[in-house]
Amino acid sequence: MSSAISAAGDPGSVATEDTAPEATRIGGPAAEHPYRFLLRYGAHTTRRTVEAAARATGAAWWSTARRPWAAPARTALWVSTMLDRAEPRWHLQNRVTLETDFARLRDFTLDEHRGDDVVPTLVLPPQAGHSSTVVDFAPGQSQLTSIRETGLTRLYALEWRAATSATKRVTITDYLEVVDRSIRRMGGRANLVGDCQGGWLAAIYATLHPERVHTLTLAGAPIDFHAGDSVIAASTAALSGRLGMAPYRALVAANGGNMSGAAVLGNFLMIQPQAEIARQLQLLAHVEDPEHVRRYRVFEDWFKHTQDVPGAFYLWLVDNLFRRNRLVRGELEVDGRPARLSAIDCPVFLLAGATDHITPPEQLFAIADHVSTPAAQITRRTAAGGHLGLFTGHKALHEDWPALMAQVYRHSTRGIVGVA
Numbered sequence: 001m002s003s004a005i006s007a008a009g010d011p012g013s014v015a016t017e018d019t020a021p022e023a024t025r026i027g028g029p030a031a032e033h034p035y036r037f038l039l040r041y042g043a044h045t046t047r048r049t050v051e052a053a054a055r056a057t058g059a060a061w062w063s064t065a066r067r068p069w070a071a072p073a074r075t076a077l078w079v080s081t082m083l084d085r086a087e088p089r090w091h092l093q094n095r096v097t098l099e100t101d102f103a104r105l106r107d108f109t110l111d112e113h114r115g116d117d118v119v120p121t122l123v124l125p126p127q128a129g130h131s132s133t134v135v136d137f138a139p140g141q142s143q144l145t146s147i148r149e150t151g152l153t154r155l156y157a158l159e160w161r162a163a164t165s166a167t168k169r170v171t172i173t174d175y176l177e178v179v180d181r182s183i184r185r186m187g188g189r190a191n192l193v194g195d196c197q198g199g200w201l202a203a204i205y206a207t208l209h210p211e212r213v214h215t216l217t218l219a220g221a222p223i224d225f226h227a228g229d230s231v232i233a234a235s236t237a238a239l240s241g242r243l244g245m246a247p248y249r250a251l252v253a254a255n256g257g258n259m260s261g262a263a264v265l266g267n268f269l270m271i272q273p274q275a276e277i278a279r280q281l282q283l284l285a286h287v288e289d290p291e292h293v294r295r296y297r298v299f300e301d302w303f304k305h306t307q308d309v310p311g312a313f314y315l316w317l318v319d320n321l322f323r324r325n326r327l328v329r330g331e332l333e334v335d336g337r338p339a340r341l342s343a344i345d346c347p348v349f350l351l352a353g354a355t356d357h358i359t360p361p362e363q364l365f366a367i368a369d370h371v372s373t374p375a376a377q378i379t380r381r382t383a384a385g386g387h388l389g390l391f392t393g394h395k396a397l398h399e400d401w402p403a404l405m406a407q408v409y410r411h412s413t414r415g416i417v418g419v420a
Contacts, residue, residue, distance in 0.1 A: 034238035113153035119412035120154035124198030129264030146401040162307030168257035170310040219351040228360030252311040259314040261306030341370035358387040
């Protein structure tokens with residue numbers, strides 16, 4: 001892998017899939033045996049790619065054989081659908097209440113709920129080359145809706161904007177500051193929800209400002225970056241073990257000071273080429289099925305619309321988290337301040353994907369061994385699918401998120417002792 005950030009997306013076969021490929025087990029953490037792991041993963045992926053291509057090609061040819069006279073028109077429609085991309089957008093009504101060069105705070109609170117007696121909730125989407133709209137993926141397929149319907153009606157989300165030449169020097173300090181400004185604007189204390197790359201950011205913020213975090217919910221978030229069987233951990237260990245940060249600095253320099261979102265997308269495709277091939281061939285087989293095309297467009301519009309990541313921020317997280325794993329080791333400092341997970345003592349809720357090949361459950365659940373939260377106030381839940389399914393999958397949105405956030409709600413009404 002040329003980039004350590006590959007943890008925001010999971011190029012599954014269609015947007016509504018909750019499944020993910022079986023994990024590649026090698027008998028130990030991938031970061032400890034990177035070359036062995038990558039060889040095994042490469043062989044595994046090649047086999048899966050051939051199998052997926054064979055299945056999807058068979059379906060496509062069968063559709064063509066039944067109506068050969070329609071093949072030219074179907075092929076033209078297939079190509080145009082693949083190439084016709086739209087910018088992803090927010091679906092729920094919201095308003096921007098804070099804006100910086102690299103972030104926007106969006107308020108999803110309905111007018112009739114602005115006075116509700118409940119602690120506000122702030123969602124931190126991933127920041128890894130894709131739009132933050134993944135938390136409001138599609139009508140009826142929205143993490144924000146799932147959260148709001150549990151009673152957490154005072155709801156906000158940060159939107160990470162595409163990096164530009166003006167924001168290439170934005171740092172981890174800037175990201176933490178905008179989280180702090182957002183929570184202050186929301187009233188000074190919030191339920192913090194962090195998805196994937198937004199999860200470690202939420203955890204670091206909670207170590208530095210525990211008084212402002214009422215509850216901490218993390219989903220598919222790497223905390224111990226070297227745990228489990230992760231192709232990202234293995235590729236980072238293999239690349240930086242010999243060359244240090246030089247390859248990552250070169251990537252940023254080649255893109256004018258920012259990490260290219262297109263390069264991040266390329267890494268996603270390299271991790272699971274079989275999913276990309278199958279998705280496009282499945283489209284050919286079902287190109288005249290309006291519902292299949294609709295779901296295809298929803299996913300592709302989000303997945304293929306990339307945005308750059310600020311270069312300084314990217315290099316910091318690769319070096320300190322992906323490479324050196326300083327957060328879980330108790331070695332991380334931000335502007336001279338120690339960021340110790342032991343400073344977190346609020347209720348903690350953790351949601352992992354059983355077949356998540358991007359962030360294995362071990363990487364997330366490791367936080368439970370380091371926080372000061374009583375064991376009885378740490379909730380672990382494992383969803384049935386993979387990484388992106390945690391945020392867009394039907395089962396996760398209708399079963400896992402409601403169950404977790406209902407518990408958060410019970411901690412968040414004004415009648416509970418300790419609520420600010």
